[in-house]
Amino acid sequence: MLGCMEYGHVMVRYGEIGIKSEQVRRKYERLLVKNIEAMLSENGVGFNGVSRERGRIFVESRDARAAEVVSRVFGVVSASPVAVTGTDIKEVCGMAAEMGRDIIGEGQSFAIRARRAGEYPYTSQEIGRICGDAVFEAVKDRNPRVDLKSPDHEIFVEVRDRSYVFSEVVKGVGGMPLGSQGRMVALVSGGIDSPVAAWLMMRRGCNIIPVFFNNGEFSDKAYTERAMDAIKKLKEWAPGHNFKVYEVPHGDTLREFIGRGNVKYTCVFCKHMMYRTAVEIAKREGAHGIITGSSLGQVASQTSDNLMIEHYMIDFPIYHPLIGFDKDEIVALARRIGTYDISVRPASCCRAVPAHPSIHGRLEEVKRIEGEFDVDGLVEKELAGTAVTML
The missing domain is CATH 3.40.50.620 (HUPs)
Incomplete structure (x- = not known):
């Protein structure tokens, strides 16, 4: 359950589309974007745009329903409301710490799940460790615990052209984009x-x-x-x-x-x-x-x-x-x-x-x-x- 943080984007993940040839993948991505826009519009969810990035689609929307609605689009594996920041490690840690303050309660455990796409002066493991330290420091008065196996909360950090921090993953219906198979x-x-x-x-x-x-x-x-x-x-x-x-x-x-x-x-x-x-x-x-x-x-x-x-x-x-x-x-x-x-x-x-x-x-x-x-x-x-x- 999300707290008081504001999420201006939704990260959309797909599955099978990603293993297609380059030409087919681009075609299916465009169709998926079109279907996402239609689903949002038909359900009255306001959005400023839908963009593609290799392996991900991003919806710019502050509507709390956006991720849930997008998850009903065929081809979507999962969707997450995300907070967006830059790629400087200090900015990433600051956003992770803010999210920790927002969701971690007294005596609760947490884990950082980090990944990167591209070349950066730090590894995924280093992102996880540094952000974990920042989150722990931000909520240390609540007696938090780190639990990598079965935490009460997971904070995900994904560094791409920008950095995305999130804690909720809404499961999608999967499959292929509607209209791709005749x-x-x-x-x-x-x-x-x-x-x-x-x-x-x-x-x-x-x-x-x-x-x-x-x-x-x-x-x-x-x-x-x-x-x-x-x-x-x-x-x-x-x-x-x-x-x-x-x-x-x-x-x-x-x-x-x-x-x-x-x-x-x-x-x-x-x-x-x-x-x-x-x-x-x-x-x-x-x-x-x-x-x-x-x-x-x-x-x-x-x-x-x-x-x-x-x-x-x-x-x-x-x-x-x-x-x-x-x-x-x-x-x-x-x-x-x-x-x-x-x-x-x-x-x-x-x-x-x-x-x-x-x-x-x-x-x-x-x-x-x-x-x-x-x-x-x-x-x-x-x-x-x-x-x-x-x-």
Whole structure:
């Protein structure tokens, strides 16, 4: 917890970007800066500028919320409110001592964590030792202790073109800058899983095109509202990036299938038709793949047998970022990203789900059943009735 010191900047650290080639790293840094500026602006955090330095990005802002808001930007590993001073060792020690007076209480322990980037007449170890002495002297009336293993407080000193002193590190979401990996269609139902799957691919740099399949008479208005609210929550993680949301009428397709019998394959056919329509939307949008919330074995349509059948004749990349996650892991992520409370709101379950769905479907049988339908015609009908909105 920070005390009374004023912090005029936020130091932003990134991870994977730093191991890219020089050309790619600069490109991703510029994109990360753009996304940081958008996140700050959308959250009403005032700032005077965002600058790049090799390995670091700096936000000039006195808003106490700045580091926390920046930590929500994909690609940010951590952020810290920092006090800035020169590189003269006396200035650095003075700032460290001031911070010590601000945060170290009676009988508490502390440690100095120092590093430098560049050539200076002192080593990182010397910076740590000299600043440690200065801090100890500044708070000696409080009976401080030095503890390098498990201190009550850590004071970080980083000497670059300027020197930065800080004590708080806000963990970021990591990943890659949003927009660095192209666009993908994300199937979002409003349940717990699919928004998390979309978020994970956003975290890897993908802009998403949310697609919601409205089951019409087999669901209710609350189900649709839940899905749209989940999409809006995902949009909060993507300031500066528009969402083009597709709402596809899927009820007629389900009714036609159920009316022909073979209801045990309803869930398999439903997902297969979703893929067929989603592929056409992806082609229209120039997207690179389709994202689903499937987790292996979680429900009838997600057994290995049925996943194979659902992918039949789908000549397009399909991504299942949750495939190896269990439900507890998915719920924890949903809580973290803010979609969980939306996804568990009361709404009807899909009324098209049969009492005894097939969990070990047979491809030859599904091929036979599908041969009874005008699949292309059903896809065209869904596309014709699709509503598109911008967020």
